Amino acid sequence: MSAHDQEKYLNKLKGANVLVIGGTSGIGFAVAEASLEYGAFVTVSSSNPERVHKAVAELQAAYPSRKDRVKGYECDLGEQATLDANMRGLLERVVDDTGRKIDHVVHTAGGGGLLEGKLAEMGPGDILGQPVMTRFFAPLMLAKHAPEYMSPGPRSSITLTSGVIAMRPMRGGMASIQSAFAAGLIGMTKGMAMDLAPMRVNLVLPGPVDTPLYDPLPEAVREGMKAQVGGTTLTKRFGRPEDLAESYLACMKDENLTGASLETNGGISLV
Template sequence: MTTQIAAPSSFSNLPPSALTDKVVVIFGGTSGIGLSAAIQAKAAGANVIVIGNDRTRAQQAAEKYGFEWRTADVTQSEAVYDALKEIPKVDHLVLLAGTFVAAKVLDGDVTYMRRAFEERVWASVHAIRALNERLSKDGSITFISGVLADRPNAQGTAVLAAASAAMEAFARGLALELAPIRVNTLSPGHVETPLLHKVLGDARDSVLPAMAASTPLKRLGTPEEAGAATVFLMANGWMNGTTLHIDGGVSLI
């Protein structure tokens, strides 16, 4: 099953020039939430650069939607610096890249578990350092965490939950350290993305309905909904140092 992402018809809830001609760089912008955010930012007038770890997918997304594109393995600092080195200025930096790292602490491979932090915390550190003064002072940085930050489980996600919670704390600290650059975190719940389908594998047809039934709204979120929340964090100049939960109320139960 392939999730189809379409650009919304209007952005009447955004200030008319909030993203017009702004440079938006989205790590993880070639699929799922990142791709939807890229499409919507482009529709709102931004100049969008997507960065993914798969060259073919990045090029295809760019050609289809009119983005610029780069490739980088975010766990490799040199690749992050190389992907950003020729961009003169970035108004909004969005860091959504990351895989689903699941392993039990007592018997999981430590090198593998470290990836949860490498893909999130350290990739963000390297991206911010790479851009440095090229980050617009009236722009923003957006991280991603997830419902695990508030609601961990016993299914081998303790390290991933820790990394997710770390991103929220990191954003709050950076909102002060990098001021007046705004720094926020998007915390999505169960969103039906290609990554979720990949994680569930052959079990997805049975697991997805159960996941949907467990939410207050009795459905999963869409990439479009989470992408719109990402655009909101970029476009609203009064959002700073906060975590925006878009989980259909899952964090309440």
Template structure:
């Protein structure tokens, strides 16, 4: 091989393949997490889906290609045990999140709702990173998931806004602390999944129409859009400490909610 050929080979973009890699997707049984799990599997990875309950093959035939493990990320001892069971892994993607309508309001009689949300999102993400780190192979990565609320707060969503911003700050901190393990965050916009099932059907349909009319992408996001972004972050060896927004241009237009 000539020197020019070697130089050209060295400058080629890394392939979007995960052949021979083990990818753990926390919250990978539904919605965005399932989109990430499917993308990783299509790229050749062995995929472990971690969620609170293991589904049977009869119940969820779409999960047949994945290994499943049960874990509640609000329970640190359970998270530690889960990653000890999983063993060596190449990439971790934490997509699990409490329901958007689960925390109540800022002026509730107590703070039980926000404490539960923070435990399920911020501290759960922290625990997954903490207990996966000793098992990550060289060249591995951790990817978190937040949302547009991290940079565009809305009334009534203080718990989610605060939790998302905290996860993004954690991502940058861990990119330094765990280096050379790469740590990044995906910040989705409106992704049309069952995450929005807490809304009445007519409200959800109306929101989808507004998104299609207002967003520059002229459509609602899909779980596979986030899967594609996760695949990029897992396979590009020079991206760390960053937040990738996959929002269809949501932050360029007035709020549609």
């Protein structure tokens, strides 16, 4: 009889029930791919039903032997009036359809783009729009409902997403607002880790990364920006979603990690 190697590390996500909010493109889609490769059951969500359908189809085509492990649902988290109910409804649907509680939630949803404009022209209503609702207030509603729909204990986790602008604001008319909410997620993560313990809560802070967020820009502008900004990193390139996904995997798999903020930015915060 031949001996078998142990698989202490490979199987940490095997059979886990993973929800990726914003998992239809970019970093979230890469996290969904990686979770499937590690043997998890994966649900992706987005406010755009066409993107949900497309992402589910792409994941099932890429992993045909695991296509029954992939689900996707539309969920709009960008409107203040419906945010609470929609977050609860998403969690409830995942639990009902999978027949078990959720083990890990990864929140990468971007809210349809970046805040634009100048601070001098903004009022509270302009600031508290779709991007801020999706990126900042949706995680709070997730924490509100997590104890009811997620598995208890340190094997379960929530991983949020901020950005390098939390430590290194960019010049421009929106630097104050963007950096305030990005940095606020660091404090939120620590507070949620306290409130939801022993469930774990962590934060990933990406730097420049090649995602569809930049697709609305003209191709020449987009490629020029990637070359210019990528050249300022220590790695001399834009980040790739499949690289950044590794940080989210670490947050899910390390049962001793909570209240932490992981930077994955090519060293741009150092230069």
